[in-house]
Amino acid sequence: MSLERPDTTDDAAIERTPDELEALLGDLVVKRDDHLNAPGFVIRPDTVQETLSILKEQAGYDHLSVVSAQEYENRYESIYHLKKFDDPTQEVSVVVPADKDDPVSESAEPVFRTADWHEREAYDLIGIEYDDHPDLRRILLPETWQGHPLSMDYDKDRPQIATLPEHANPLQEHYKDSESDTMFLNIGPHHPATHGVLHLKTVLDGEQVVDVEPDIGYLHRCEEQMAQAGTYRHQIMPYPDRWDYISAGLLNEWAYARAAEDLAEIEVPEYAQVIRTMGAEMCRIAAHMLALATFALDVNGDFTATFMYAINDRERVQDLLEDLTGQRLMFNYFRLGGVVWDLPEPREEFFSKTRDFLDQLPESVEEYHNLVTSNEIFQMRTIDTGVLPPDVAKDYGATGPVARGSGVDYDLRRDDPYGYYDELDWDVVTEEGCDNFSRLLVRMREVEESAKIIEQCVDLLEDWPEDERNIQANVPRTLRPDDDAEIYRAVEGAKGELGIYIRSDGTDKPGRFKIRSPCFSNLQTLPEMANGEYIPDVIAALGSLDIVLGEVDR
Amino acid sequence: MGTAPAQLFPEFLVDTFGLPGVLGEVVAALIAAAVVGNIVLAFTGVAGPWAKRKITAAFTDRIAVNRVGPFGLLIIPAAAVQLLAKELIVPEGVDRPSWDIAPVILPASALLGFSVIPMGRLGPINFHLADPEVGFALVFAFASIASVSLVMAGYASNNKYSLLGGLRAVAQNLAYEIPLIVTAMSVVIFAGTLQMSGIVGAQTTTLVTIAGIDIPAWYAFVNPFAFVLFVTANMAEVGRNPFDIPEAPTEIVGGYQTEYSSAYFVLFYLGEFVHIFLGGAIVAVTFLGGASGPGPESIGFIWFVVKIWGFFLFTQWARAAMPRVRIDQLIEIGWKGMLVLSFANLVLTAVIVGVIA
Numbered sequence: 001m002s003l004e005r006p007d008t009t010d011d012a013a014i015e016r017t018p019d020e021l022e023a024l025l026g027d028l029v030v031k032r033d034d035h036l037n038a039p040g041f042v043i044r045p046d047t048v049q050e051t052l053s054i055l056k057e058q059a060g061y062d063h064l065s066v067v068s069a070q071e072y073e074n075r076y077e078s079i080y081h082l083k084k085f086d087d088p089t090q091e092v093s094v095v096v097p098a099d100k101d102d103p104v105s106e107s108a109e110p111v112f113r114t115a116d117w118h119e120r121e122a123y124d125l126i127g128i129e130y131d132d133h134p135d136l137r138r139i140l141l142p143e144t145w146q147g148h149p150l151s152m153d154y155d156k157d158r159p160q161i162a163t164l165p166e167h168a169n170p171l172q173e174h175y176k177d178s179e180s181d182t183m184f185l186n187i188g189p190h191h192p193a194t195h196g197v198l199h200l201k202t203v204l205d206g207e208q209v210v211d212v213e214p215d216i217g218y219l220h221r222c223e224e225q226m227a228q229a230g231t232y233r234h235q236i237m238p239y240p241d242r243w244d245y246i247s248a249g250l251l252n253e254w255a256y257a258r259a260a261e262d263l264a265e266i267e268v269p270e271y272a273q274v275i276r277t278m279g280a281e282m283c284r285i286a287a288h289m290l291a292l293a294t295f296a297l298d299v300n301g302d303f304t305a306t307f308m309y310a311i312n313d314r315e316r317v318q319d320l321l322e323d324l325t326g327q328r329l330m331f332n333y334f335r336l337g338g339v340v341w342d343l344p345e346p347r348e349e350f351f352s353k354t355r356d357f358l359d360q361l362p363e364s365v366e367e368y369h370n371l372v373t374s375n376e377i378f379q380m381r382t383i384d385t386g387v388l389p390p391d392v393a394k395d396y397g398a399t400g401p402v403a404r405g406s407g408v409d410y411d412l413r414r415d416d417p418y419g420y421y422d423e424l425d426w427d428v429v430t431e432e433g434c435d436n437f438s439r440l441l442v443r444m445r446e447v448e449e450s451a452k453i454i455e456q457c458v459d460l461l462e463d464w465p466e467d468e469r470n471i472q473a474n475v476p477r478t479l480r481p482d483d484d485a486e487i488y489r490a491v492e493g494a495k496g497e498l499g500i501y502i503r504s505d506g507t508d509k510p511g512r513f514k515i516r517s518p519c520f521s522n523l524q525t526l527p528e529m530a531n532g533e534y535i536p537d538v539i540a541a542l543g544s545l546d547i548v549l550g551e552v553d554r
Numbered sequence: 555m556g557t558a559p560a561q562l563f564p565e566f567l568v569d570t571f572g573l574p575g576v577l578g579e580v581v582a583a584l585i586a587a588a589v590v591g592n593i594v595l596a597f598t599g600v601a602g603p604w605a606k607r608k609i610t611a612a613f614t615d616r617i618a619v620n621r622v623g624p625f626g627l628l629i630i631p632a633a634a635v636q637l638l639a640k641e642l643i644v645p646e647g648v649d650r651p652s653w654d655i656a657p658v659i660l661p662a663s664a665l666l667g668f669s670v671i672p673m674g675r676l677g678p679i680n681f682h683l684a685d686p687e688v689g690f691a692l693v694f695a696f697a698s699i700a701s702v703s704l705v706m707a708g709y710a711s712n713n714k715y716s717l718l719g720g721l722r723a724v725a726q727n728l729a730y731e732i733p734l735i736v737t738a739m740s741v742v743i744f745a746g747t748l749q750m751s752g753i754v755g756a757q758t759t760t761l762v763t764i765a766g767i768d769i770p771a772w773y774a775f776v777n778p779f780a781f782v783l784f785v786t787a788n789m790a791e792v793g794r795n796p797f798d799i800p801e802a803p804t805e806i807v808g809g810y811q812t813e814y815s816s817a818y819f820v821l822f823y824l825g826e827f828v829h830i831f832l833g834g835a836i837v838a839v840t841f842l843g844g845a846s847g848p849g850p851e852s853i854g855f856i857w858f859v860v861k862i863w864g865f866f867l868f869t870q871w872a873r874a875a876m877p878r879v880r881i882d883q884l885i886e887i888g889w890k891g892m893l894v895l896s897f898a899n900l901v902l903t904a905v906i907v908g909v910i911a
Contacts, residue, residue, distance in 0.1 A: 185714050193804040207718070207881055298804050300795070300877045308614035371875065377796055378877045535718075536805050536880045 015090055016059060024059060025051060036262060036487040038081070038091035045098050048106040049132070052080060052094065056111060060084050061092055064112040064397055065490065066516035068501040069122035071151050076103040076128050078119075081488045081501065081516075085394055085408060088416045088497075093488070098128055107133035114397035117524050125150040125224075140217035140553060150225060182210055189218050193298050193539045196549030200526075202538070209538050212530045214523055219553040227513040232260055232479040233336060236513075241330040243517065244551040247286040247318060248494035250279045250325075253334040258418055259489035259500035260336050263481050269470040270420070271461075272338035277420040278457035279324055279333065281450040282317050285361075287494035288401075288443040288450075289314035291546040295440055296372055298543035299381050299536075306371050313364050316357050323350055336479070338472035343461065354458050361451050365444060373441065382437035386529040386541030389434055396528070397521040400496025401446065402545055405439035407432040412492040424456045436537075436544040443546070478508050488516075495519050495546055515554050519547040562682050563590070586683055590673070591665050593681070597859075598827035601866060603633035609867060613874035642816040649710035656707035656810075657818040660825030663699035667832040672750050674845020674854030681855055682751070689750040690742065693836060694735055697791065700829055701727040704800060707822070708810035719809020722881055723793070723800035729888025730790035730797075733896040737784045740896075740903040741773050741840050754844035774841040780899050781841045785868075787892055790884070792833040793826070794869040796876040799884060834865030 018039035022029050025041060028051045033040040043051050055061040061082040069078045076098040084090045098105045107130035108115035119130045120139040127148035130136055138145060142162040147154045187193075187200040194200070197218035203211040223239055230236040240252035254276060261268060268276075293310035300306065318328055323344045325333040333340055344350050372378055388398070393406040403410055411428040413421040429445040431438035483506035490499030496518030505511030522545050530538040567573065567582035604619065604627060611618030619626030644653075670689035673681035686692060701723055708720015742748060745756040761771040774781040790797035801809040811822045838844060838861035845854030879887065 183714060191807060296877075305614050305874045308616060312615060375877060377879055380883055381877055381880060534880055534882060536802070536878070539805050 014060075015087070018092075021055075021059060021092060025054060028054070033093075033095050035093050036485055037489060038093045040079070040093035040095050040486075042095045042097060045096050045105040046131075048080075048094070048096055048108050049111055052082075052108050052111040055082055055092060055094070059092075060086070061090070062394055063088070064108065064114050064118075065497060066397075066488070066499055066501065066514065067108070067115060067118035067122055068488070068512070068514035068516075069126040069128050070503065070512040070514075071126055073152075075100050076105075076126065078105055078122055078128055079486075079488075079501070080108060080115075081499070085410050088410070088412060088490075091488070093486075103128045104131055105129070106131045107136075109133055112397070113392075113395045114521055114524060117520065124148065127151045138217075140220040142217075149222070181205065187538075189215075193542065194549075195294060195542070195547060198523075198542075198547070198549055198552075200538070200542075202535075204535070207534050209530050209533055209535065212527050212538060214526055216520075216523070216549070216552050219549045221550075221554065223554040224513050224515055227256075227515075228510050231508045232264065232481070232510065233475070233477065233508070236260070236510075237334060237336075238330065238332045241332060242550060243515065243554060244287070244494060244498075244519070244548045245329060246290050246494070246548050247314070247321070247329055248283045248548075249329065249331040250276070250283045250321075250333060251287075251491065251493045252498060253331065254280055254419070255489070255491045255493065255498040255500050257334045257336060258491055259487055259502050260479075262489055263485060263487045263502055263504060264336070264475075264479050266337045266475055267473055268338055269473055271464060271469050272471045272473075273420045274457050274460050274464075275324075275339050275343065275471065276334065277424070278454050278461070279321065279331075279339075280419070281453045281457070282321050282324075284450045284494050285447050285454075286314045286317040286321070288447050289317070291401075291443050291494075292368065292372070292440065295540075295543040295546070298539050299378060306368065309364070309367065309371070313361070320350075320354055320357060323353070335472060335475075337475040338470075340471075342469060342471050347462075351458055351462055354454065358451050358455050358458075361447070365448060368444060373437070373444070379437065381536070382435065382440065382540060382544075383433065384435050385533060385537040386436040386439075386544055387434050388525055388529050392528055393434075393525065396525045398496070398525050399521065400493070400518050401439055401442040402496065402522045402525070404428070404430045405442045405544075406434040412490055412497060416490070418491060420457070420460075421453070424453055426452045426456075436540045439544040439546075480504075480506065480508050482506070484511075490516060493518055495548065495551065496522060498551075517551045517554060519545075519549075519551040520554075523547050523552055561680055562685060563680060564683065566679060583683070587669065590668055590681060590683055594665060594668055594828055594831060595824070597831055597862075598824050599630055599634070601827050601831075602823060603630050605866075606870060609870040610874055613871065637820045638817055640816040642818060643813075645712065645813050647712040648813065649712065652706045653710035654818075656703045656710060657814060657821035657825070659703035659706065660700055661821055661828050662825075663696055663703065664825055664828035664832045666699075667693050667696040668835065669696075670750050671832075671835045671839060672754050672844055673835070674856075674858040675852050676855035677852055679855075681858075685749060685751050688748050690738070690748040690753060693750075693832075694731075694738065697829070697832055697836070698727065698731055700825070703825070704810045707814070711810070711813040713813050715806045715808070715812045716810050718806045719800045719802070719812070722802075722806075723810060725881065725885055726790060726793070726797065726800060726888070729885050730787045730892065733783065733888065733892035734787035734791055736893070736896040736900050737780050737787060738840060740777065740780050740900045743900075743903050743907050744773060744776065750839060750844075754839060754846070757843040758846055770843055770846060772841060772843040772846075777899070777903065780903070783892065783896055783899060784841060785837060785865075787896075788833045788837060789869065789872065790888070792829045792869070794830065795873040796878050797884060798873075798878060799881055802878065830866055830869055831862050833869075834862030837865055838862055 028043050028047050030042045033042050061084055063083040063085050065081045065083050067078055067080055078096045080094040082092045096105050105128055107119055119133055122128050123136055124138040124140050125148055144163050183204045185202045185204050187202050189197040189199040199215035201213040201215055227236045227239055240256050241249035243252050289310045293307045296304055296306035322328050325331040388406050390406045390408050393403050393408055407430055409430050414428050426449045429442050431441050481504035486503045488501040490497045498518055499516030501514035502510045503512040529541040563586040564582040567586055568578055573582050607618040619629045622628040622632055669683045670692050704723035705720045708716045745753045757772050759771045760768040761775055762769050793800050814822055842861050845858040847857030
């Protein structure tokens with residue numbers, strides 16, 4: 001047992017056993033509370049910052065994936081799920097219980113910037129108060145909301161009044177002194193470029209952005225609570241389709257499937273894994289095509305050829321997905337332990353259709369490069385705008401194409417393999433530019449990688465022996481995972497790391513169901529990219545983040 | 555060729571119908587102006603609800619309007635009824651009457667520009683309302699009144715997006731009007747006159763003959779560099795992609811026209827289209843030989859229409875394919891690029907013309 005570790009970050013990459021970590025944390029650990037995915041350490045609510053900075057600086061846990069909060073009979077609890085960007089299979093959970101009567105816990109925001117929004121959400125929905133938090137306000141619900149919906153004593157029947165005051169004009173005080181001359185501008189919630197109902201509170205100095213604050217929650221649909229009210233076996237699976245509804249449905253379904261299958265120890269047949277992998281990558285192409293289309297729309301500013309061409313290509317994938325799943329958007333195709341049905345008959349027709357699509361894809365991508373990325377005006381607009389340095393991206397928990405556009409080599413499909421990905425030959429795409437252009441380029445190159453994956457899957461499926469086509473494992477009709485088992489599992493969604501935290505309570509429904517939305521964390525970086533830039537660059541940066549409000553607000 | 559100055563449209567009316575005295579001239583002028591104005595408005599009527607959609611659809615692999623009448627053409631009256639039937643919403647706190655005047659100024663200024671444009675002959679009629687000696691200067695003066703309208707609308711709307719749009723419009727027009735006019739001056743040096751008929755007339759000679767085909771001395775062929783400069787500046791002047799930043803739908807919603815609805819919105823829309831056509835007309839007169847083209851002079855009007863629709867098509871192409879530049883980049887291109895180039899062009903032209911002539 002090595003009790004004393006040197007205070008350097010050189011050994012950050014070293015994998016430590018749970019016991020070594022406990023030794024590193026020393027007296028901070030009150031007790032162990034291991035989760036299925038990671039060792040868990042219970043600490044006192046006033047030592048959060050100390051614990052997290054030791055784990056971040058000395059043990060290399062530099063990725064605060066999510067903060068999940070919940071209320072028990074006798075306490076509140078916040079769980080900080082930590083990972084490493086270098087190796088996300090090394091996980092650790094920091095469990096912070098808070099007093100039932102006075103739920104106060106120290107904020108992790110000074111250690112991880114991303115904790116800002118996550119803790120605000122925990123405060124909003126559960127009611128835990130975070131000490132030392134810079135800006136502890138409600139985030140999803142209106143300011144006037146009474147009670148915390150996911151807490152135990154929440155009165156659902158209590159009428160709520162969401163007032164609509166004329167917007168308070170923040171031109172007063174700190175934005176306006178005798179020197180400066182700024183203007184406050186509401187961008188959204190209804191604005192052509194907010195990709196849904198997002199509200200950006202923007203302070204402008206001329207055309208330049210002094211400050212921008214995203215205001216979210218307009219599309220909050222209580223997805224977590226709805227999942228908690230559904231049974232594991234069938235009733236939860238339709239919901240993930242509605243988080244990132246930009247045809248990334250299968251990717252989302254996989255997030256739930258992965259967490260629940262690991263929780264209930266279900267083995268998925270290999271054949272079903274190949275189908276899942278293929279379907280998921282089709283969804284990724286569809287989602288990235290739409291990202292390209294809307295980004296072109298944001299930068300070109302008018303109805304453009306690029307937009308329609310990309311929608312056209314997305315339509316082809318959509319047709320394939322429709323053949324596969326029977327649905328165009330809300331697929332509901334995955335089941336725990338497999339998929340709902342096999343490939344459509346006749347199989348040859350589906351394969352040839354898929355191959356036709358893959359064959360014409362390089363041509364399309366070439367056309368986009370001609371139309372978009374090689375256009376001088378486009379380059380002028382996107383290169384070196386919306387800059388997000390890699391360390392900032394990590395601090396905010398940015399993942400997916402946003403992180404990879406900043407050169408963060410992080411992709412769960414490779415780093416924390418699931419499905420059939422580790423059997424296939426493909427590459428993780430990164431770009432070093434850190435700007436709007438890089439993020440777009442990452443998506444366009446990922447489309448090509450996805451096509452490679454699909455092609456290999458089609459090859460495999462074509463030759464799969466007929467009597468081994470097992471699409472579904474044996475799963476009990478009613479799933480009742482062990483009481484108080486906790487798991488956090490993530491997959492690489494279209495926008496990044498889409499994670500699910502489930503705590504079972506011995507029934508057939510989850511005791512706590514928490515969604516880690518990649519868009520939620522990615523959107524948090526917007527002020528970092530936007531401040532000091534021009535309005536058009538803010539719009540471009542927002543477009544390059546490729547957020548879906550359904551996933552941000554859940 | 556080189557013909558004597560053709561009879562203007564009002565004079566033609568006076569002669570044909572024998573209208574006597576000053577009153578007759580006034581009546582003839584009004585009738586002629588009404589005819590020309592309605593022709594231009596008819597263009598915009600076709601362009602706005604129908605041609606623009608069809609053109610954009612062609613660029614983006616779609617079909618667009620095809621259900622209402624043959625080729626969807628009846629969408630034009632349908633759109634007219636629909637747009638005019640909408641409620642005119644007047645937001646609180648708008649600065650009237652400037653809020654009401656702005657949508658009138660835009661189409662009016664553009665239509666005024668057509669008063670000096672020689673649009674060519676169709677049969678006995680020469681579609682040319684007036685031919686003052688300073689016609690060329692006048693047309694730019696008229697065209698630039700448009701920015702007054704945009705600023706008025708932006709300021710009077712009491713909306714921050716509108717204000718931004720209005721400010722952008724001023725910045726853009728300042729940055730591009732100067733290169734536009736400086737480039738136009740190089741043409742004046744060639745032609746030696748500011749009179750529209752003179753500029754067109756100077757382009758009727760043959761530049762070279764290649765394989766039996768006479769290439770006319772259109773200034774687009776004489777000085778292609780100035781032509782490119784002029785067309786670019788003109789795109790900015792009429793506020794089309796990649797220079798559509800006063801509207802910039804994805805950034806500032808609709809710019810100066812954010813708060814306008816119903817008839818006022820139609821007026822703005824109309825004004826923009828007339829402005830595009832005026833831009834096309836200026837390009838045609840200045841660089842493309844006005845109404846000249848193959849065939850007899852009496853079908854010149856058709857060539858002219860083809861040319862301004864060609865310019866319209868070009869703007870729509872740019873709209874479908876080109877990203878929009880940012881405001882600071884736009885200003886930079888205008889002041890640091892276009893202005894310098896246009897002055898270089900002017901000086902060079904002056905030197906060459908001075909040496910040769």
